[in-house]
Amino acid sequence: MTRVHDMGGRFGDGPVVPEAEDSPVFAEDWHGRALAVTLAAGFLGQWNIDKSRHTRERLSPKDYARFSYYEKWISGLADLLVDNGVLCPEDLIGDEYDSSHPLSSRVLQAQAVPGALAKGGPADRPSDVPAQFEIGQAVQTLHPAANRLVDGGHTRLPIYAAGAKGRILRLHGTHVLPDSNAHGLGEAPEPLYAVAFPASELWADPEHPRDEVVLDLWQSYLEPA
Template sequence: MTRVHDMGGRFGDGPINPEVEDAPVFAEDWHARALAVTLASGFLGQWNIDVSRHARERLSPKDYARFSYYEKWISGLADLLVERGVLSLDDLRSGGEDGPHPLAERMLKADAVSAALAKGGPADRPSNVAVQFSVGQQVVTTRPAGNRIVDGGHTRLPNYASGARGRILRLHGTHVLPDSNAHGLGEAPEPIYAVVFPASELWTSPEHPDDEVVLDLWQSYLEPA
């Protein structure tokens, strides 16, 4: 069973309207603040990027459907702050106490933001998992699309690509497996591949049947065709 966030390729949700070229980076001032507080909280070291993604995915379907993009971010963050004991519900309601927080020494200071963002968070890691597929090989994605480690857990295999036949385009090396990392089970790095799929393999009536879609997929999402 997929969750409400897995909307890629779904029919009936209306057209995608690209932003105009000269549109502001943030439509409203609070969007920038939501992004800033989410990034700053991540630097406290209490979770990783996969945990934070899963927190947004775990919002109730009713809330997920009605929230805007940054409302999802700030709501997922609020859940994480409470779940990890960084703040309490009372803190969120009242603004917290005036004294220093136990994690205050880890805070990301303003003069370090640019360097921290430029550095990013690379997810490539050495791995003992053997490379199973070669460039040009035909593969099939696992079906159904879901976390094989944690029931209902985080995964990066979209539902629309589940059970689809594709071709290995290239090997990206070995990277942290989100299905494990999102649940505190270790990084479990494994090979990740760029896999190319014909549009006709993914959708019943593609607008352009000769189009191709390239997805970056972990080895455990794939089987030999």
Template sequence: MSRVHDMGGRFGDGAVVPEPETEVFHADWHPRALAVTLACGSLGQWNIDASRHARERLAPKDYASFSYYEKWMAALADMLVDKGVLTPDELAGGRAVGPSPLADRKLTRGAVAGVLARGGPADRPAQIDVAFAAGDAVRTRRHAHNVFVDGGHTRLPDYAAGATGRIVRMHGHHVLPDAAAHGLGDRPEPLYAVAFPASELWARPEHPRDEVVLDLWQSYLEPAT
């Protein structure tokens, strides 16, 4: 994830300003954007990792200028066309031409609460052995890249590439985003919470003894020797 969205530790983006926790949406159309995205996801044409990758693939000028939900809607439009759910003309005109073969998959109003309550579990049965335990020292891959697809999706941030940390806990076996985002199957791996000292991640950290905890898949890691 070394493209425009991989902003951790990058200079020039200004301070992080926390928002009031009571302010969920900032505009009237934001909850509609969320609802439309969830409804389209119920069509079963992509998974959450593919949707994240779609946002990452927005043009840099658009990613830098769009608001949070503008990114969601732009990526959703791309996926709807890429997957053949809509044609570019249908999207531009705001109206479908003829019935959709996906109509029976639509998310009805009465089903929304149940779908949101169930969520989309990402844990899967174990397929590979667990390599690390709490307290183990590990190092991340030197380059934060997808090993399956050039320029593909990964959850290893660029700022943590080649960094040394320690395993805090194991979360179980979870879908590997690097594969799932590109239709390569779930390929579940052990997922770990890994703590990194700020001094390991940043050249001149303001608080060197602070820690950043990242959830990282086993194939991102190797023993630190």
């Protein structure tokens, strides 16, 4: 079963309203701080990006629906810190800094931030898993959209594309498989493809049937059409 976050292409959520070009980067000051503390905590090395995404996905449906974007981030971070033993719930309501924390030596210092952000977190990895599909080949995504390794686990195959037919547009190389990496099962890199789907394949009544949607999908999400 899917989780509340998997809302792409769903009816009833209203239009997507782009922000004005002159809008501030952060609508409120605390949004920037939420981003900063989330990134800084990630550099402690206690979790990976896939686990952090899955943690936000596991917020209660009521909270996920009512929280703003950065409220989801900061709530997910609180869960990550406690679940991974970095902090306890009491620490989250305290106001004192304990310099003797076992991870204090890994704190991201201000002068190191530009270099750390420039480096990023590339997910491409060498792998012995051969590419099974060629450019232009017709493929179909698995149905239902689900993690095949962990029941109810993280996956990057959106539900609106489950069972859809498309064509291979590009091979990106081999990349970390989120379905495995989010659950501590190893990076399990495999081929990652850009797959083009006709709008008419994804939705019953598309406004522009000849439009295409391109999704980056792992090989284990696909089968020959």
